[in-house]
Amino acid sequence: MDLLRFATAGSVDDGKSTLIGRLLLDSKAIFEDQLEAVEATSLSKGFDYTDLALLTDGLRSEREQGITIDVAYRYFATPNRKFIIADTPGHVQYTRNMVTGASTADLGLVLVDARQGLTEQSRRHAVILSLLRVPHLVLAVNKMDLVDFSEEIYNKIHAEFTQFATKLNIPDLQVIPISALQGDNVVTRSENMDWYSGPTLMHHLEHVHVASDRDLIDARFPVQYVVRPKSDEHHDYRGYGGQVAGGVLKPGDEVVVLPSGMTSKIAGIDLFDRELTEAYPPMSVTVRLEDDVDVSRGDMIARIRNAPKPSQDIDAMICWMTTAPLKPRQKLAIKHTTRTGRALVKDIQYRLDINTLHRDLESNELGVNEIGRVQLRTTIPLLCDPYSQNRATGSFILIDEATGATVGAGMVNSGN
Amino acid sequence: MTDTHADYRLSQLDQLEAESIHIFREVAAEFEKPVLMFSGGKDSIVMLRLAEKAFYPAKIPFPVLQVDTGYDFPEVLATRDSWVDRLGVRMIVASVEEAIATGVVVDDGKTSRNRLQIGTLLHAVEENGFTAAFGGGRRDEEKARAKERIYSHRDEFGQWDPKNQRPELWNLYNGRLHQGEHMRIFPISNWTELDVWDYIGREGIEIPNIYFSHQRRVFERDGMLLTESEHNPCKNGEIASERTVRFRTVGDLTMTGCVESTASTVEEIIEEVAVARVTERGATRGDDRFSEAAMEDRKKEGYF
Numbered sequence: 001m002d003l004l005r006f007a008t009a010g011s012v013d014d015g016k017s018t019l020i021g022r023l024l025l026d027s028k029a030i031f032e033d034q035l036e037a038v039e040a041t042s043l044s045k046g047f048d049y050t051d052l053a054l055l056t057d058g059l060r061s062e063r064e065q066g067i068t069i070d071v072a073y074r075y076f077a078t079p080n081r082k083f084i085i086a087d088t089p090g091h092v093q094y095t096r097n098m099v100t101g102a103s104t105a106d107l108g109l110v111l112v113d114a115r116q117g118l119t120e121q122s123r124r125h126a127v128i129l130s131l132l133r134v135p136h137l138v139l140a141v142n143k144m145d146l147v148d149f150s151e152e153i154y155n156k157i158h159a160e161f162t163q164f165a166t167k168l169n170i171p172d173l174q175v176i177p178i179s180a181l182q183g184d185n186v187v188t189r190s191e192n193m194d195w196y197s198g199p200t201l202m203h204h205l206e207h208v209h210v211a212s213d214r215d216l217i218d219a220r221f222p223v224q225y226v227v228r229p230k231s232d233e234h235h236d237y238r239g240y241g242g243q244v245a246g247g248v249l250k251p252g253d254e255v256v257v258l259p260s261g262m263t264s265k266i267a268g269i270d271l272f273d274r275e276l277t278e279a280y281p282p283m284s285v286t287v288r289l290e291d292d293v294d295v296s297r298g299d300m301i302a303r304i305r306n307a308p309k310p311s312q313d314i315d316a317m318i319c320w321m322t323t324a325p326l327k328p329r330q331k332l333a334i335k336h337t338t339r340t341g342r343a344l345v346k347d348i349q350y351r352l353d354i355n356t357l358h359r360d361l362e363s364n365e366l367g368v369n370e371i372g373r374v375q376l377r378t379t380i381p382l383l384c385d386p387y388s389q390n391r392a393t394g395s396f397i398l399i400d401e402a403t404g405a406t407v408g409a410g411m412v413n414s415g416n
Numbered sequence: 417m418t419d420t421h422a423d424y425r426l427s428q429l430d431q432l433e434a435e436s437i438h439i440f441r442e443v444a445a446e447f448e449k450p451v452l453m454f455s456g457g458k459d460s461i462v463m464l465r466l467a468e469k470a471f472y473p474a475k476i477p478f479p480v481l482q483v484d485t486g487y488d489f490p491e492v493l494a495t496r497d498s499w500v501d502r503l504g505v506r507m508i509v510a511s512v513e514e515a516i517a518t519g520v521v522v523d524d525g526k527t528s529r530n531r532l533q534i535g536t537l538l539h540a541v542e543e544n545g546f547t548a549a550f551g552g553g554r555r556d557e558e559k560a561r562a563k564e565r566i567y568s569h570r571d572e573f574g575q576w577d578p579k580n581q582r583p584e585l586w587n588l589y590n591g592r593l594h595q596g597e598h599m600r601i602f603p604i605s606n607w608t609e610l611d612v613w614d615y616i617g618r619e620g621i622e623i624p625n626i627y628f629s630h631q632r633r634v635f636e637r638d639g640m641l642l643t644e645s646e647h648n649p650c651k652n653g654e655i656a657s658e659r660t661v662r663f664r665t666v667g668d669l670t671m672t673g674c675v676e677s678t679a680s681t682v683e684e685i686i687e688e689v690a691v692a693r694v695t696e697r698g699a700t701r702g703d704d705r706f707s708e709a710a711m712e713d714r715k716k717e718g719y720f
Binding site: 001002003031032033034070071072073074075077081082084096097099100103104211214216224225227228229230231233234237241242243248270271272273280282283284286297321333335336338391392395396397399404405406409 | 423424425426427428429430431432433434435437438441442444445468469470471472473474475555556559562563578579581582583584585586587588590592593594605606608610611692693694695
């Protein structure tokens with residue numbers, strides 16, 4: 001059985017909680033005690049219906065205010081696949097939470113209300129999912145029951161979105177008309193929309209092909225931890241623990257250790273007490289080299305003729321996540337793969353208006369939840385690839401050294 | 417033994433394992449003094465197994481910490497000891513009894529041992545100077561847990577602030593701390609109860625025998641089947657009887673209920689869990705029944 005991680009976006013009014021509730025209910029991932037608790041709370045709040053949002057709004061303050069503040073992770077399974085839902089809030093002030101949910105997602109699910117059509121918010125969600133290189137996008141046109149299951153309205157939204165999507169990088173787009181409330185095209189095919197011949201949402205989630213989304217060409221192995229038992233039994237064992245970030249590693253491969261540039265060959269790849277014939281993303285393994293070269297945490301093992309070039313000048317898109325704005329000359333800590341250093345903001349080239357995709361060149365700072373193109377100079381060379389090529393070696397986080405908070409998410413355009 | 421995968425796809429259990437191992441290694445590399453909270457229950461045993469894998473053939477490079485309520489199941493303590501012996505890890509026991517005796521926490525006769533664990537645990541974390549404490553919490557257990565990060569920041573009082581969590585992006589974890597703060601780390605956040613059982617079955621992992629069907633003298637209280645014992649005698653009108661039961665979670669025996677079940681192998685338990693209509697906590701944990709936000713409230717105080 002394999003795993004699909006998907007992020008949902010859309011405001012409460014778009015019916016997101018109802019949709020998630022239905023996916024969970026129909027896949028029997030909601031338990032009786034959970035449902036009873038939600039029914040009891042709905043009743044005590046005086047609702048005349050069971051508010052499924054209470055299932056996902058897990059915090060006191062969220063239930064008080066009736067809004068989703070933070071990402072919640074939900075789990076369900078069908079006979080074909082396991083799913084992790086990152087349920088992200090849709091409001092503009094929570095863009096950072098959507099970025100958080102999208103950073104690990106294979107698929108993004110954007111909901112629109114068929115009565116409203118595309119809103120600024122749905123465009124913004126699509127832009128964020130595309131910036132985060134979420135490879136599959138589903139636009140679920142919800143509340144079709146409230147527009148008499150009109151093919152015309154669906155076609156209009158479909159056309160408008162497809163037009164908009166040409167400006168973005170969305171390799172795979174699926175548009176599905178649904179009614180989350182009544183269950184049309186969620187798990188079972190709708191009898192009300194015989195004009196629609198595509199898959200139901202569940203069928204699409206179960207069958208979308210995600211295995212090929214990883215970079216299996218460029219071997220990248222960031223060293224996390226040096227394994228040295230120094231026991232009698234394993235006296236000379238020296239292995240490098242890490243999670244494969246790209247490509248396929250095999251014993252016998254000629255490799256280079258970055259940034260030192262020393263070369264060697266892979267002597268063996270271990271996973272616990274087993275020796276593997278190959279390792280690929282996202283496996284966590286221990287790699288042994290033939291030569292006793294100096295390798296430590298923060299180094300990267302790559303193929304000799306296919307290695308990232310160490311660079312201290314980074315050009316990246318950054319999503320800023322804290323109230324104090326990002327400004328030129330600011331110094332921050334940066335974590336990229338297993339390497340940590342410091343970064344200086346050299347220039348903020350533009351702020352991206354995520355509603356219009358307009359590049360605001362005048363702006364010289366990034367406010368909270370804003371995304372822009374930034375030039376950084378780092379204290380240590382980073383071993384990065386463009387984010388478009390590899391989400392693992394093309395991403396980094398920025399940390400405020402005074403508070404310790406994570407304040408920025410970065411996606412590398414290129415190293416210079 | 418060797419493996420090859422022609423299609424370069426990992427099963428979801430292998431993906432979860434890879435993610436957990438990555439987290440264990442990050443913490444061991446970046447934190448000065450980690451510790452693994454180890455109750456001897458199924459989740460913490462899976463955690464210990466993952467830690468073993470992360471550093472093999474080297475030993476696990478941090479100790480384990482058990483918060484002993486004094487009311488723990490003897491079968492669980494026996495399994496705990498056998499794991500610790502086999503792996504050769506150092507074990508620290510923080511005893512609630514001792515914490516009561518030395519005044520670290522106050523037993524007013526009304527507070528549960530589960531709640532007294534909070535102060536006992538925080539005291540042990542502080543006394544030993546631990547900067548990171550691994551816990552076996554899973555997001556599918558409870559709705560407040562579903563909101564928690566894998567790296568869960570705790571202030572100098574051990575408190576969780578759910579409204580002010582650090583965004584967690586890709587697999588880039590931020591372990592920055594100020595003096596006196598620590599981090600709770602949940603490497604199996606993304607596992608479900610069923611995943612844990614699948615993994616126990618696949619790996620042939622030894623767990624306490626009370627997870628399997630057995631005969632036990634139990635009585636009914638608040639809709640739960642509780643073990644009759646000197647710490648937990650029958651009260652007004654409750655009658656104990658011998659029943660065929662097993663436990664879905666283990667904890668303080670005065671609060672942890674069992675379920676009637678004849679499942680005596682991991683395979684049978686998996687079948688049972690797959691069709692269960694009540695969550696493991698809902699079925700068997702008295703401590704989550706105090707209020708709708710019982711778990712969130714305890715976590716804010718420093719619970720794991």
